[in-house]
Amino acid sequence: MTDTTTDAKLRALDLDLRRRAAAVIPGGMYGHMTVGYLPAAYPQFYARSEGSRVWDVDGNEYVDFMCSFGPMILGYRHPAVEDAAQAQRAQGDTQPGPAPCMVDLAELLVQRVAHADWALFAKNGTDATTVSLMVARAHTGRNKVLAAAGAYHGSAPWANFRRDGVAPEEQANLHYYEFNDPASVERAIEEAGADNVAAIIATPFKHNAGFDQEEVDPAFARRLRERCDQLGAALVMDEVRTGFRLNHGGSWEPLGVNPDLSAWSKAIANGYPLAAVLGTGAYAEAASRIFVTGSFWFQAVPMAAAIATIRALQDEDAVGTMRRIGSRLRDGLEELAQAAEVAICQTGPVQMPNLSFPGDTDYVKARAFSAVMLERGVIVHPRHNWFLSAAHTDADVDWFLEAAEEGLQAVLQSE
Amino acid sequence: MTDTTTDAKLRALDLDLRRRAAAVIPGGMYGHMTVGYLPAAYPQFYARSEGSRVWDVDGNEYVDFMCSFGPMILGYRHPAVEDAAQAQRAQGDTQPGPAPCMVDLAELLVQRVAHADWALFAKNGTDATTVSLMVARAHTGRNKVLAAAGAYHGSAPWANFRRDGVAPEEQANLHYYEFNDPASVERAIEEAGADNVAAIIATPFKHNAGFDQEEVDPAFARRLRERCDQLGAALVMDEVRTGFRLNHGGSWEPLGVNPDLSAWSKAIANGYPLAAVLGTGAYAEAASRIFVTGSFWFQAVPMAAAIATIRALQDEDAVGTMRRIGSRLRDGLEELAQAAEVAICQTGPVQMPNLSFPGDTDYVKARAFSAVMLERGVIVHPRHNWFLSAAHTDADVDWFLEAAEEGLQAVLQSE
Numbered sequence: 001m002t003d004t005t006t007d008a009k010l011r012a013l014d015l016d017l018r019r020r021a022a023a024v025i026p027g028g029m030y031g032h033m034t035v036g037y038l039p040a041a042y043p044q045f046y047a048r049s050e051g052s053r054v055w056d057v058d059g060n061e062y063v064d065f066m067c068s069f070g071p072m073i074l075g076y077r078h079p080a081v082e083d084a085a086q087a088q089r090a091q092g093d094t095q096p097g098p099a100p101c102m103v104d105l106a107e108l109l110v111q112r113v114a115h116a117d118w119a120l121f122a123k124n125g126t127d128a129t130t131v132s133l134m135v136a137r138a139h140t141g142r143n144k145v146l147a148a149a150g151a152y153h154g155s156a157p158w159a160n161f162r163r164d165g166v167a168p169e170e171q172a173n174l175h176y177y178e179f180n181d182p183a184s185v186e187r188a189i190e191e192a193g194a195d196n197v198a199a200i201i202a203t204p205f206k207h208n209a210g211f212d213q214e215e216v217d218p219a220f221a222r223r224l225r226e227r228c229d230q231l232g233a234a235l236v237m238d239e240v241r242t243g244f245r246l247n248h249g250g251s252w253e254p255l256g257v258n259p260d261l262s263a264w265s266k267a268i269a270n271g272y273p274l275a276a277v278l279g280t281g282a283y284a285e286a287a288s289r290i291f292v293t294g295s296f297w298f299q300a301v302p303m304a305a306a307i308a309t310i311r312a313l314q315d316e317d318a319v320g321t322m323r324r325i326g327s328r329l330r331d332g333l334e335e336l337a338q339a340a341e342v343a344i345c346q347t348g349p350v351q352m353p354n355l356s357f358p359g360d361t362d363y364v365k366a367r368a369f370s371a372v373m374l375e376r377g378v379i380v381h382p383r384h385n386w387f388l389s390a391a392h393t394d395a396d397v398d399w400f401l402e403a404a405e406e407g408l409q410a411v412l413q414s415e
Numbered sequence: 416m417t418d419t420t421t422d423a424k425l426r427a428l429d430l431d432l433r434r435r436a437a438a439v440i441p442g443g444m445y446g447h448m449t450v451g452y453l454p455a456a457y458p459q460f461y462a463r464s465e466g467s468r469v470w471d472v473d474g475n476e477y478v479d480f481m482c483s484f485g486p487m488i489l490g491y492r493h494p495a496v497e498d499a500a501q502a503q504r505a506q507g508d509t510q511p512g513p514a515p516c517m518v519d520l521a522e523l524l525v526q527r528v529a530h531a532d533w534a535l536f537a538k539n540g541t542d543a544t545t546v547s548l549m550v551a552r553a554h555t556g557r558n559k560v561l562a563a564a565g566a567y568h569g570s571a572p573w574a575n576f577r578r579d580g581v582a583p584e585e586q587a588n589l590h591y592y593e594f595n596d597p598a599s600v601e602r603a604i605e606e607a608g609a610d611n612v613a614a615i616i617a618t619p620f621k622h623n624a625g626f627d628q629e630e631v632d633p634a635f636a637r638r639l640r641e642r643c644d645q646l647g648a649a650l651v652m653d654e655v656r657t658g659f660r661l662n663h664g665g666s667w668e669p670l671g672v673n674p675d676l677s678a679w680s681k682a683i684a685n686g687y688p689l690a691a692v693l694g695t696g697a698y699a700e701a702a703s704r705i706f707v708t709g710s711f712w713f714q715a716v717p718m719a720a721a722i723a724t725i726r727a728l729q730d731e732d733a734v735g736t737m738r739r740i741g742s743r744l745r746d747g748l749e750e751l752a753q754a755a756e757v758a759i760c761q762t763g764p765v766q767m768p769n770l771s772f773p774g775d776t777d778y779v780k781a782r783a784f785s786a787v788m789l790e791r792g793v794i795v796h797p798r799h800n801w802f803l804s805a806a807h808t809d810a811d812v813d814w815f816l817e818a819a820e821e822g823l824q825a826v827l828q829s830e
Contacts, residue, residue, distance in 0.1 A: 017518050024521040024533050026699055031708025033512050045515055049507040057515055068509045071710055076507065092491065094483045094686035095461040096469055096794055097448050102460075103432050106439040118439050123538040123688060124709040134572065134580030143582035155707045156571065157549065158585070165549030165705035167558035169587040170573070240710075266710050271509035273538060273688050273711035284441055290580035292570045293446025294539040295486055295655075295681050296688035379511055 010058040014043045017057060031155070032069055038382065039371035049076035052391040054379065063396045064379045065353070067387035070241055073267035074312055075391020081270045084308035088301050099300035105307050109278055112310060113249045115258035116278035120287060122297050125240035126154030128263035128275040129201070131292050133158075135261055135279060136199035136234035139286035144192035146185065146200040149176040150208040153201060153238055153263075179206040180220045185227060199261075200228055201236040204251030205348060210363075210383045212356055213348025221257040228260070234283065237262040240275075244268065244313050245322065245351045245387075270309040272302035318390035319351070325392045326350025332401045340408040354385040357411060368414035369407040376403035425473040429458045432472060446570070447484055453797065454786035464491035467806040469794065478811045479794045480768070482802035485656055488682035489727055490806020496685045496723045503719035514715035520722050524693055527725060528664045530673035531693035535702060537712050540655035541569025543678035543690040544616070546707050548573075550676055550694060551614035551649035554701035559607035561600065561615040564591040565623040568616060568653055568678075594621040595635045600642060614676075615643055616651040619666030620763060625778075625798045627771055628763025636672040643675070649698065652677040655690075659683065659728050660737065660766045660802075685724040687717035733805035734766070740807045741765025747816045755823040769800040772826060783829035784822040791818035 021044070022028040027036065028044075035042040043056035052075050054064045067073065074081060092099060106119040122128055133145055153159040157170040175192045178184040179202070189197060202224060206214035228235040237259035242251050244267055250258060260283055265275035273296070279287055312318070330350050337344040345356045357365035366382035373380050378400050380386050436459070437443040442451065443459075450457040458471035467490050469479045482488065489496060507514060521534040537543055548560055568574040572585040590607045593599040594617070604612060617639060621629035643650040652674035657666050659682055665673060675698055680690035688711070694702055727733070742765050752759040760771045772780035781797035788795050793815050795801050 013515075017515055020518045020522065024518065024525050026533055026535055026694075027703030029513070030535060030703065031706070031712060033708070033713050035512070044512055045517075046510040046512045047506060047514065049510050054507070054511055064511055066511050068511050069710065071509050076510075091462060092464040092469070094486050094688075095464050095491075096479055096481050096483050097450070097459055097461045098444070099462065100432055100460055100472055103435045103439065107435065110439050118441055120441055120445060123711065124542070126709060127539070130571065136580075137582060138580035143584070155709070156545065157573070160706060162704075162706045165553035165701070167552060167588050169558070169584045172584040173582050271711075271714075273509075273714060279441075286580070288442030288445065289577075291446070291575060291577045293448070294541060294570070295484065296538065296686075297446060298448050299686075299688060 010060065011043070013057040014045055017045045039367050039374065041371055041374050051075045051077070052389060052393065052396050060377070062377050062379045063399050065386040065388065065400065066379050066381055067389050068271065069384070070266040070387050071271040073244065073318060073389050074270045074309060074316070075389045076271070078270055078312065078391070080312050081305050081308045085272065085301050085305040088304035093301045094296060094299050098298040099303070101300055101303045101307060102298065105303045108307055108310055109276060113262070113278055114253050115250060115260070115262065115280050117281040118279055118284050118287065120277045121303065122275040122277070122292070123273050123294055124154070125263065125265035125275055126156045126159065127294070128240060128265050128277050129153045129159065129238055130156055131277045131290070132236045132261045132263045133199055133201070134290045134292065135277065135283055135287045136236060138290050139283050140198045140233060142196050142198040142233070143173045144175060144196040145173055145198055146175050146177055146188045146192065148179040148202060148206065150211070151179070151203055151206070151238070152209065180214060180217045182220060182223045185224065189227070189231070194231055197231050197233040199234040199236045200224055201238055203238045204242045204246065207241060207348060207352065207385055212345055213352070213354045213385060215348065216252070218255045221252050221255050225257045234260040236260065239263060240265045242352070244310070245319065246349055248314055248319060268309060269302045269306035272305040274302040274306055313390070316390050321390045322351040322388040325394070325397055326353060326388050328394070328397050329353060329400060332397065333404055336401060336405055336408055340405070340412065342408045342411050348385060351388050352385045353388070365411045365414050368410040372407040372410040373403050376406060378403045425475065426458070428472040429460055432460045454782050454789065456786055456789050466490045466492070467804060467808065467811050475792070477792050477794045478814050480801045480803065480815065481794050481796055482804050483686065484799070485681040485802050486686040488659065488733060488804050489685045489724060489731070490804045491686070493685055493727065493806070495727050496720050499723035500687065500716050500720040503716050508716045509711060509714050513713040514718070516715055516718045516722060517713065520718045523722055523725055524691060528677070528693055529668050530665060530675070530677065530695050532696040533694055533699050533702065535692045535707070536718065537690040537692070537707070538688050538709055539569070540678065540680035540690055541571045541574065542709070543655060543680050543692050544568045544574065544653055545571055546692045546705070547651045547676045547678045548614055548616070549705045549707065550692065550698055550702045551651060553705050554698050555613045555648060557611050557613040557648070558588045559590060559611040560588055560613055561590050561592055561603045561607065563594040563617060563621065565626070566594070566618055566621070566653070567624060595629060595632045597635060597638045600639070604642070604646070609646055612646050612648040614649040614651045615639055616653055618653045619657045619661065622656060622763060622767065622800055627760055628767070628769045628800060630763065631667070633670045636667050636670050640672045649675040651675065654678060655680045657767070659725070660734065661764055663729055663734060683724060684717045684721035687720040689717040689721055728805070731805050736805045737766040737803040740809070740812055741768060741803050743809070743812050744768060744815060747812065748819055751816060751820055751823055755820070755827065757823045757826050763800060766803050767800045768803070779829050780826045783825040787822040787825040788818050791821060793818045
């Protein structure tokens with residue numbers, strides 16, 4: 001293991017905050033942002049962020065290839081987004097009712113996403129996936145849901161992948177299929193009972209944390225659409241992680257496959273807390289019949305930020321930028337690995353890079369690589385896909401590749 | 416019915432936005448902020464807010480006694496809160512990890528709330544109640560939860576009060592008692608099985624929407640504590656609506672009753688989206704064992720706002736202000752009602768006023784009253800408790816009472 005804390009960078013303030021956090025926060029930190037399972041050199045706390053760069057509390061600078069696990073699709077403190085947020089903030093944010101920008105945003109999403117006839121807003125990605133299933137259940141009058149094994153749809157009890165704190169009844173209506181495996185879908189339908197299926201939920205491609213990514217087989221996407229039509233069930237697309245990264249509209253639009261409902265969050269407001277459920281006209285009545293709400297779901301500032309974000313994504317051709325930068329990063333890394341004679345596996349869309357090392361089931365190599373990257377000022381993750389943003393530059397990729405050369409040497413030494 | 420739209424105020428922009436919203440938002444609007452069930456004069460959309468005042472999109476000004484259904488405990492755009500938020504925003508908000516203010520906030524809550532040894536943050540009140548039950552289940556290894564009939568703990572499927580979109584299994588572990596009725600608690604325990612009870616969840620007082628409020632009988636509070644101790648179950652206090660309104664710490668602290676876990680949201684960051692679970696040391700291990708997270712749960716700006724809010728609440732003696740203003744409002748309204756010979760019923764803490772009219776089961780009188788209040792520039796609600804803030808002034812109460820005199824006349828005419 002190469003992941004003991006080194007003195008290469010100052011860590012004193014971070015370590016002091018960790019000591020204090022250990023006394024007042026469960027486990028010292030929780031959820032996807034805990035560094036508990038990362039190489040020891042990772043900072044837990046961050047002081048500042050701008051563009052593609054972040055600074056930890058001890059003043060160390062990093063090029064951030066995690067984008068806060070996705071939200072920062074245009075980079076930190078994007079001027080157009082911050083200006084729009086500030087203009088709305090000067091008027092009002094949480095108010096006794098929504099601001100006009102809620103309607104503007106709903107109209108914009110309906111215009112940008114092919115299957116969307118309406119939009120409903122919330123705060124968490126989990127809110128959006130949960131509400132999508134509620135709409136599907138209200139529309140169909142059925143309860144069973146088919147989900148891909150190992151897919152992450154949130155941390156609400158129905159979607160939680162741990163047993164701790166989760167009553168079995170909360171997952172009693174879930175049946176699992178294997179992504180890209182039509183036969184497994186048939187088995188899950190049989191298990192649930194064809195007449196009981198309210199929805200099939202899927203991510204646009206397989207991005208289970210800790211595993212290689214897998215792009216969707218277009219025939220599988222079409223098959224899910226076809227089976228949902230036959231069953232009278234909703235096809236629900238979980239776009240929380242992917243939304244607006246692969247395409248300016250829905251991720252399966254280039255395949256000609258449209259869902260009935262889709263769940264969005266993470267990057268739609270460039271870091272402002274917002275989630276959205278989009279749906280077709282056929283599901284509007286059911287969506288109006290369920291009761292879902294939250295104290296901050298009508299907050300105006302994140303909606304104003306979302307409008308600016310979605311416009312900037314198209315104006316700046318963010319998908320094009322992420323593709324170009326991502327290809328350079330992938331190709332450059334491939335070249336370095338071949339030169340160093342390190343076997344690597346890069347999977348998924350280049351905008352959401354995933355690196356693994358064949359046979360590295362306990363992540364020893366991935367951790368060794370990540371630890372060196374971190375020490376060289378590059379934030380990546382050993383067990384989760386990375387995220388590119390439109391703020392990443394060729395210079396950032398150069399920085400990444402320089403660090404990666406050393407990172408790959410650490411992988412060799414970890415064997 | 417007196418609630419047809421009048422021309423007393425301009426409504427053109429609001430009506431135009433409603434028409435557009437009807438095309439792209441389910442039901443035209445959803446959740447607790449829809450005006451669908453309010454008198455027709457209520458604006459759906461708001462343009463601006465400051466202190467105790469809000470302006471609708473047509474420029475009409477109102478004194479707001481709903482405080483956005485609770486969050487705005489210090490009033491809109493409170494300088495100390497906005498300054499703290501802005502200072503943090505200039506550094507970073509959503510980042511690859513939390514900012515130092517997360518630790519500061521956890522320490523502050525642990526210091527202010529007697530039973531709190533730790534804090535875990537989320538976005539929605541529903542997140543906080545859900546996570547509380549997850550912690551209780553993880554700690555006890557049991558699944559059953561006792562909740563008061565009709566209490567609102569959120570719109571997640573397990574807590575939802577409608578059947579639409581909710582699978583019965585999601586509420587299979589809930590058993591119901593009547594608030595302030597110890598015998599009903601015993602019946603619910605028997606129904607659940609004493610060995611299966613993970614938690615009893617309660618609000619500090621009964622504030623079911625559409626009904627008169629009911630303060631807790633101190634003996635009932637003590638009884639819940641005692642029964643939880645006997646059962647080895649968690650007493651979970653849902654402070655989402657009440658938090659820091661009744662007391663600077665936990666709402667039952669003056670009774671000498673402390674819960675094991677508590678759920679907070681709404682007003683803890685004066686309108687910024689934040690929720691918190693607080694717990695005793697005994698539950699820390701379970702809290703660290705469950706996996707709960709969200710893309711925006713570590714957002715720094717709402718935490719900085721929360722620190723400023725909690726400090727300002729104490730510095731300004733916000734509870735004292737709300738009590739004084741609330742008492743003036745309640746006494747003044749009582750006097751007016753007696754003079755007008757209108758029977759009214761005011762219940763609950765004066766900081767969270769609730770007005771009803773005996774026998775008004777279909778809310779005809781409540782709607783007539785609210786419609787006139789609205790026309791006279793005062794926002795109240797016919798079926799939900801109102802909220803005072805520390806920004807409400809004697810002049811605001813005077814404005815309220817002047818309008819109420821006319822509102823009570825409308826009640827007489829509605830009979």
